[in-house]
Amino acid sequence: MNFLEQTAQHLITTYGKEISDVCIVLPNKRAGLFLKQHLSKLIDKPIWLPPIIGAEDLIEQLADKEIIDNLTQLFELYEVYLKTVKEPESFEEFSKWGQMLLHDFNEIDRYLIPADKLYEYINEARAIEVWNLGEEITDFQSQYLKFWKQMGGLYKAYKEHLLESNKAYQGAAFRIVAEQIELNPLQFINSKIKWSKIIFAGFNALTAAEETLITALIKEGKAEILWDADQYYLEDKYQESGLFLRKFKEKAVFSPFNWVSNKFKTEQKNINILGIPQNIGQAKYLTNIFAELKKNNNFEDTAVVLADENLLIPVLQSLPESVDTINVTMGYPLKNTPLNNFFEIYFTTVLNAERFGKKEQLTYHYNDILKLVQLPFSQVVFGEENCTKIKQQIIKNNWVFINKDKLDFINELLPIKLSTTYSINELLANCLQFVEKGKAHYINTQKETNNKLELEYLFLFSKLFNQLIELNQKYPFLTEIKSFYSVYHQLLSSLSIELYGEPLKGLQVMGMLETRNIDFKNVILLSTNEGMLPSGKSFNSFIPFDIKNEYHLPTHVEKDAIYAYHFYRLVQNAENMYIMYNTEPGSFTTGEQSRFVTQIENELSDFENINITKKIITYPTLKNSTEKISVEKSPKILAKIEELFERGVSPTALNTYINCPLDFYYKYVIGVREADDVEETIDHSSFGTYIHEVLEILYQPFADQKTNLTVEDVKLVLKKAPEVALQVFSENMTERELKSGKNLLTFSVAQNYINTFLKNEINFIKKSKDDLYIKLLEQSLEGSLQLNGNTIKLKGTADRVDTFGNTLRIIDYKTGLVNVADLKIKSVEELKVGKKSKAFQILMYAYLYAQQNELSNTQLHSGIISFRALSKGFMPFELNKIKEIDTEILIDFEAFLKELFAEIINPEIPFAHQPTAQYCEFCE
Numbered sequence: 052m053n054f055l056e057q058t059a060q061h062l063i064t065t066y067g068k069e070i071s072d073v074c075i076v077l078p079n080k081r082a083g084l085f086l087k088q089h090l091s092k093l094i095d096k097p098i099w100l101p102p103i104i105g106a107e108d109l110i111e112q113l114a115d116k117e118i119i120d121n122l123t124q125l126f127e128l129y130e131v132y133l134k135t136v137k138e139p140e141s142f143e144e145f146s147k148w149g150q151m152l153l154h155d156f157n158e159i160d161r162y163l164i165p166a167d168k169l170y171e172y173i174n175e176a177r178a179i180e181v182w183n184l185g186e187e188i189t190d191f192q193s194q195y196l197k198f199w200k201q202m203g204g205l206y207k208a209y210k211e212h213l214l215e216s217n218k219a220y221q222g223a224a225f226r227i228v229a230e231q232i233e234l235n236p237l238q239f240i241n242s243k244i245k246w247s248k249i250i251f252a253g254f255n256a257l258t259a260a261e262e263t264l265i266t267a268l269i270k271e272g273k274a275e276i277l278w279d280a281d282q283y284y285l286e287d288k289y290q291e292s293g294l295f296l297r298k299f300k301e302k303a304v305f306s307p308f309n310w311v312s313n314k315f316k317t318e319q320k321n322i323n324i325l326g327i328p329q330n331i332g333q334a335k336y337l338t339n340i341f342a343e344l345k346k347n348n349n350f351e352d353t354a355v356v357l358a359d360e361n362l363l364i365p366v367l368q369s370l371p372e373s374v375d376t377i378n379v380t381m382g383y384p385l386k387n388t389p390l391n392n393f394f395e396i397y398f399t400t401v402l403n404a405e406r407f408g409k410k411e412q413l414t415y416h417y418n419d420i421l422k423l424v425q426l427p428f429s430q431v432v433f434g435e436e437n438c439t440k441i442k443q444q445i446i447k448n449n450w451v452f453i454n455k456d457k458l459d460f461i462n463e464l465l466p467i468k469l470s471t472t473y474s475i476n477e478l479l480a481n482c483l484q485f486v487e488k489g490k491a492h493y494i495n496t497q498k499e500t501n502n503k504l505e506l507e508y509l510f511l512f513s514k515l516f517n518q519l520i521e522l523n524q525k526y527p528f529l530t531e532i533k534s535f536y537s538v539y540h541q542l543l544s545s546l547s548i549e550l551y552g553e554p555l556k557g558l559q560v561m562g563m564l565e566t567r568n569i570d571f572k573n574v575i576l577l578s579t580n581e582g583m584l585p586s587g588k589s590f591n592s593f594i595p596f597d598i599k600n601e602y603h604l605p606t607h608v609e610k611d612a613i614y615a616y617h618f619y620r621l622v623q624n625a626e627n628m629y630i631m632y633n634t635e636p637g638s639f640t641t642g643e644q645s646r647f648v649t650q651i652e653n654e655l656s657d658f659e660n661i662n663i664t665k666k667i668i669t670y671p672t673l674k675n676s677t678e679k680i681s682v683e684k685s686p687k688i689l690a691k692i693e694e695l696f697e698r699g700v701s702p703t704a705l706n707t708y709i710n711c712p713l714d715f716y717y718k719y720v721i722g723v724r725e726a727d728d729v730e731e732t733i734d735h736s737s738f739g740t741y742i743h744e745v746l747e748i749l750y751q752p753f754a755d756q757k758t759n760l761t762v763e764d765v766k767l768v769l770k771k772a773p774e775v776a777l778q779v780f781s782e783n784m785t786e787r788e789l790k791s792g793k794n795l796l797t798f799s800v801a802q803n804y805i806n807t808f809l810k811n812e813i814n815f816i817k818k819s820k821d822d823l824y825i826k827l828l829e830q831s832l833e834g835s836l837q838l839n840g841n842t843i844k845l846k847g848t849a850d851r852v853d854t855f856g857n858t859l860r861i862i863d864y865k866t867g868l869v870n871v872a873d874l875k876i877k878s879v880e881e882l883k884v885g886k887k888s889k890a891f892q893i894l895m896y897a898y899l900y901a902q903q904n905e906l907s908n909t910q911l912h913s914g915i916i917s918f919r920a921l922s923k924g925f926m927p928f929e930l931n932k933i934k935e936i937d938t939e940i941l942i943d944f945e946a947f948l949k950e951l952f953a954e955i956i957n958p959e960i961p962f963a964h965q966p967t968a969q970y971c972e973f974c975e
Contacts (some may be wrong), residue, residue: 053570053624054252054253054279054310054568054570054624055082055085055086055089055568055569055570056089057310058075058086058089058250058252058253058277059086059089059090059092059093060089060093061277062075062090062101062250063090063093063094066248068098069247070098070100070101071098071099071100071101072101072246072247072248073101073246073247073248073249073250074101074102074104074109074246074248074249074250075101075102075103075104075249075250075252076104076105076106076109076249076250076251076252077103077104077105077106077252077253077567077568078105078106078253078254078255078567078568079105079253079564079565079567079568079569080104080105081380081561081565081567081569082253082567082568082569083103083104084554084555085555085568085569086103086252086568087100087103088555101246102246106254106261107221109249110221110224110225110228111224113228113243113244114219114224114225114227114228115217116217116218116219116223116224116227117216117217117218117219118218118219118220118221118224119213119218119219119220120545121150121153121541121545122522122538122541122542122545123522124153124220125146125149125150125153125541126522126525126526126528127209127212127213127218128149128152128153128205128209129142129145129146129149129526129528130212130526131205131208131209131212132145132149132205134208135201135204135205135208136201141531141534142528142529142530142531142534143531143533143534143537146534146537146538148593150541151591151592151593152202152205152593153220154591154592155202155592155593155594156206156209156210156220156222156223157220157221157222157223158222158592158594158604158605159206159222159604160220160222160223160225160226160260161221161222161225161226161258161259161260161261162258162259162260162602162603162604162605163226163229163230163259163260163263164259164602164604166203166206166207167203167207169594169598169602170202170203170206171203172598172601173199173202173593173594173595173598174196174199174200174203176595176598177195177196177199178196181195181196199593202593210223222260225258225260225261226260228260228264229259229260229261229263229264231243232263232264232267232268233263233267236267236270236271237271239267240268240271240273244268244273247273248272248273248274248275249268249273249274249275250274250275250276250277251265251274251275251276251277252276252277252279252568253277253278253279253567253568254276254278255279255295255296255613255616256295256609256612256613256616257295257299259603266302266304269304269305270304276305277309277310278296278299278305278308278309278310278311279310279568279620280293280296280308280310280311280312281311281312281313281314281315281619281623282311282312282313282315282316283313283315283316283619283623284296284315284616284619285297285300285311290615290619291608291611291612291615292612292615292616292618292619293616294609294612294615294616295609295612295613295616296616312623314623314624315622315623315655315658315661316658316660317660318626318660319626319660319661319662320622320625320626320627320628320660320661320662321626321627321628321661321662321664322622322628322630322651322655322661322662322663322664323627323628323629323630323663323664323665323666324630324632324644324648324652324663324664324665324666325629325630325631325632325665325666325667325668326631326632326633326634326644326665326666326667326668327631327632327633327634327668328633328634328635328668328669328670329633329635330359330361330362330365330577330578330633331365332633332668332670333362333577333578333631333632333633334362334365334366334368334369334577335369336631336668337355337366337369337370337371337575338369338370338371340575340629341370341371341373341374342371344573344627349374349375349376349556349557349558350374350376350557350558350573351555351556351557351558352571352572352573353558353559353571353572353573353574353575354558354559354560354561354566354569354571354573354574354575355370355558355559355560355561355575355577356561356562356563356566356574356575356576356577356621357381357560357561357562357563357577357578358563358576358577358578358579358580358583358584359577359578359583360381360384360562361387362577362578363379363381363383363560364383364387366560366577367379367560370558374557374558375557376556376557376558377557377558377560378554378555378556378557378558378559378560379560379561380559380560380561380562380565381547381560381561381562381565382547382548382549383547383548384544384546384547384548385508385511385512385515385543385546385547385548386540386543386544388508388548389427389428389508390428390489390505390508390509390512391512391543392426393423393426393428393429393485394482394485394512396419396422396423396426397423397481397482397485398478398532398536398539399419400415400416400419400420400422400423400469401413401470401473401478401532402532402533402536403415403416403419404416404419404470404473405473405532407452408454410472410473410474411472412454412455412471412472413454413458413469413470413471413472413473414452414453414454415452415453415454415458415469416451416452416453417445417450417451417452417453420441420445420453420461420469421442421445424437424438424441424442425438425442428485428489431488431489431492431493432466432467432484432485432488432489432492433464433465433466433467434464434466437464437465437466440464441461441464441465444460444461451784454471458471466488467481467484467485467488468481473532475523475529475530475532475535476520476523478532478535479516479519479520479523482512482516483513483516483517486509486512486513486516489505489509490506490509493505493506493509494506504548507548508548511546511548514546515539515542515543515546518542519535519538519539519542522538559571563584563614563617563618564617566617566620566621567617567620570620570624570625571621571624571625572625572626572627573625573626573627573628573629574621574622574625574627574628574629575628575629575631576621576628576629576630576631577631578631578632578633579630579631579632579644579645579647579648580632580633580642580643580644580645581643581644581645581646583645584614584618584645584647585607585610585611585614585615585645585647586610586614587607588607590607614647615647618645618647619647622651630644630648632644632645632648634667651663652665679963679964680713680963680964681713681961681962681963681964682713682716682961682962682963683961684957684958684960684961684962688716688720689956689958691720691721692720692955692956693841693956695719695720696841696842696843696844696952697844698844699833699844699845699846700719700843700844700845700846701845701846701847702847702891702892702895702896703892704718704719705891705895705948705951706885706888706891706892707719708951708955709882709883709884709885709888709891709951710885710888710965711964711965712955712962712963712964712965713962713963713964713965714964715955715962716962720962735866735867738797738801738866739864739865739866739867741776741779741780741801742801742804742805742864742866742918743829743850743864744779745772745775745776745779745801745805746805746808746828746850746851746864747828747829748775748778748779749768749771749772749775749809750768750825750828750851751828753825754825754826754827754828755825759822759823759824760812760816760822760823760824760825761816762813762816762817765809765812765813765816766813768809769806769809769810769813772802772805772806772809773802776798776801776802776805777789780798780801804866804918804921807921808916808918808921811921811924815924819855820856821855821856821858822855823853823854823855824853824854824855825851825853826852826853826854826859827849827851827852828850828851829848829849829850829851830848830849830852831846831847831848832846832847832848832849832896832899832900832903833845833846833899833903834846834898834899834902834903835902836945836948836949836952838949838952838953838956839953843952845895845898845899845948846899847892847895847896847899849861849862849863849896849900850862850863850864851864852900854909857908857909857910858909858910858912859906859909859910859911859912860912860913860914860925860927861893861896861897861900861911861912861913861914862914862915862916862925863892863893863896863913863914863915863916864915864916864918865889865915865916865917865918865919866917866918866919867917867919868917868919868920869889869915869917869919869920869926870920871923871926873887873889873890874889874890874893874914874915874926874927874928874929875890875928875929875930875932876890876929876930877930877931878930878931879930879940879943879944879946879947880947882894882947883947885965889915890928893913893914893915893928894913894928894936894940894944895944895948896913897911897913897928897936897941898941898944898945898948900913901936901941910935911935911936911937912925912927912928912934912935912936913927913928913936914926914927914928
C-alpha cells in the first residue's frame, strides 16, 4: 500500500462521517488529485470531500494578508529603498541584488530569526573584515560597510511598508501566523481555525514557522501529522535523506512517529543504472525502456521524472507510439517557445540601437535587423515580401548602421514601425501590436493549419505585456531598457504553457519536486548527474555561510538533504527503476553520475531483495566522410562550357580548375556563388580592391606615356594619398565605421602600405638609370586560343604596365603575402601541380599582352608587388632563373593551355574533386 492509499484509509477509518470537517495539508498540490482518487474508492455513499490544500494556501488563509508575487515585492522594496537610503542606486543596479535581499528576508521570517540581532552580527563580521589596526579605513571600505548596514533598516522599513497596505511576502505571512499562535494558541485557534482538525501529510523538512504552527495545533488537539519514511534512511545517522525526519522523531510532540515502512529491506526492486551520452541520448533511449516494461493499465503506474526540466520536449518527442495517454504535470516554460525568440531578438535589436545611437535617435545595426526579419513570426507580422525587400536592400547597399533615411525606407515597408526614439510605452505598444497581428493571422489560417498552440503563446504574451504596462504605470522606475529587459525576463520565467492531459490516467511526466507524496511502480529518472541532482553549492544569499549555520538557516547541506529525500522516496516505493545520467561532460555537468546514485550502488548492492545492474550505453560513431561527387559532362554541360569559352576564361578560373575541377564546375560552369552579405568590417578581398583603386586614382594623371614619372611627381602623390584613401574607403564605409575597432586598424594598415609603396617608388626612380613611364593602369587584357577549330576567349586584368629602358613590366598588386619562390618554376609542366597559381597568373598576363602588342627589342617581365613584402619590390616570374619571358616560353605556355582546355572539354573526364584540395561548401 502506498503513502496516499494509506492516508486515505486512515482518514476514512479515523474520521468517518466527520471527514468533511477536516482540512488536509500536503506539500504538493499534485498529490491532492491522487488522494481524492484513493478516497473515492473507499467511500460508498455521497459525502462532502474535505479541503485538500498546500501549506502556502493554508498560511495565506490564516495570515489574512495579501501575498504579493516576487516581482511586485522587488518594486515595493525599491520604493522603500528610495525613502530610506540617502544616495540610492538606479533601479537597474538595485534589481541585481534586490532579489537576493528578498530571498534573505523570506528565509529570516520562515525560520523566525531575530532580524535585528542577525544583521547586527553580520555588520560586526563585515567590520572585522576591513579592520586594520592603527589605520583609517578607505572610502571604498566605508561604502562597503554602509551597504551592509542599510540591510537591517531595509528589512524593518519594508515589512512596515507592506503591513500598512495589508500585504506580505510569503515568509512574512508564515512568521505572522507562527508568532500569533505562539502568543495565544487558544485565541488563535478559536478565531482562525474553522476545521475540527488539520492533517499535515507527507512533510519532510519543516521551517521553524511551520514547525511552530504544527506543534501548537497538535498540543491543542487540532492537528495530526502523517510521516512518510523508511527505516533504511531514518535509522542511519549518516543518511542525508533522513536528516530532518530524525530530528522530528526525537521530539515528544511528534510521538508516536507513525508510518515508518521497511520497503528497502523487504520489497523486491530492480534498479538499472544507465550511463548514456548526451541528454538527447537519454530521451531517445526511452523507447528501449518502454519495450521492456509491460503495458499494464496503459502505464498508469509509470512515471518519467526529469531532474533537468529542459528535457521535456525531447522526452515527449521520443516516447514510443505504445504510450497512447500522457499527462504532463509540469508546464512548458514560455521562455522556451519559438515566439519568445522573436521578442528576445526584437528587444536586443532596440537595446543595441540605443547603444549605437541614443534614446532620441536610435541607430540600428544591420545584423540585428537581418536576424529579426528572417524569423518565421516576422514573416507573419511584417509580411514575407517586405522582409525579403529589407534584407536585399541592406545587403545590396552594404548598410551597417541604420538610422534616419535608411530607417525611413525600412519603416515605409513595415506595417508595424521600428521605433526611431526609445520609450518603454512605445516598446510595449509595439509588442501588443505584434500580438494582435499574429492573432489575426492565426485565426484566419486556423482552417488550413491547427494554430491552437500559437494562439496560446500569443495569449500568454499579451498577458505578460499588459502586466508590464500596469507595473510601468504604478512603479515608474523602468526608464532604462536594460531595467525593462531584466524585469521582462523575471516575469517571463514565471509563465508557462499548461500542457493538458488526464491527471489520473496514462504515463506521468513530471519534475523532481512534483513526485512528492506520489508513488509509482515504474520510475524512469533522467539527468541524474552530479551538479543536476543535487544542484550543487549555490549561495544566493548575503548572509555568510558560518552565520547561517549559527542561526540554523538552511545552507546547501539542508537543500541537498531535501533532494536526497525525494530521490530515496522514489526508490523506496518503486519496483522497477531506470536511472539515467549523461556520460559526456558539458557546460553544467561533469559527466559523473549523481552521488545519490553512487550511494545506492554501493549501499544497496548487498540487499538480497534489490537487484542493481549498471550499463554504459554507447552509440556507434558516425564517420564524417565526405561523399565523393563527380559530374559527368552531358551535352547540356558541354554547351555551358562552350558558353564560358565564348564569354572568356580568366587565370583565376583556370587556377580553380587546376586546384579542383569540381569547384570550377560549380563556380564557372553553372555559376553557383556564395550568398552576398553585409561587410561589417573590411574583409580581405575588399581591402585589396580599395588599395588597387587608390593607386589607380593616384597614378592616373601619369598614365599617358608622354612624360616620365619623376621623384617630385611621386612626392606630390604621397601628399595626396591620405585624402584619396579616405575618399575610396568612405564610399563603402561611413566615417564613423572607419574611426573605430577593426576598421580603423585596417584603414591604418592600408595607409601604411600605400605610403611605403610610394616611398619605394621614389627610391626605385632614384636608383634607375632609365626613365620610368607608366604605360597602362587597370588594363583589360584579351586574347584567344584555337583548339580543334574552336576559338576560346581569354581575359585578364593587369594592375599596371610600365617601362624603363627596353624593359616592359606587367605588374600585379597583391595585398596578401607572396614569396619569391611562388613565382619560380623549372618547367611549364610544373604549373599543373596547382601550387604555382601566382606564377600561372602572371605568365598568362604576359601571354595575353604579347598577343595584343608588338614586343620587338623589348624584354618582357611579368611579376607581383606584394604589399606584405614591399621590401622585396617587384618580384618577377622566373623559368630556370631566367626573368625574361621570350617567345619560346610563350609557345610552351600556349601548348600547356591547349592541353588544359582539351581536358576541360573532354566528355570522358568528369568534373571531380581534387583529393589534395580543400572541400568547398558545395561538396562538404
